[in-house]
Amino acid sequence: MIKWLNLREVANECGFKDPRTFRDNYMDQYPPDRTNKQLKWWKQTTVDRIKEVEFSDEHITDDEGA
Numbered sequence: 196m197i198k199w200l201n202l203r204e205v206a207n208e209c210g211f212k213d214p215r216t217f218r219d220n221y222m223d224q225y226p227p228d229r230t231n232k233q234l235k236w237w238k239q240t241t242v243d244r245i246k247e248v249e250f251s252d253e254h255i256t257d258d259e260g261a
Contacts, residue, residue, distance in 0.1 A: 197239070202217065202218060209221075209250060222235075228241055
């Protein structure tokens, strides 16, 4: 079964407190999978891919960390 997430849930999954941060900075790069006039939804698999590509720690080297 497909799980659909709205903008607030996607932003929360990506670690943003405010959905506008995701909307303003990432929505052009990762458009919603389903929309109507007011609402937008992403599949859980799409959100997992966004988190893997944008927010993984793989690109951080050992000497860059705090």
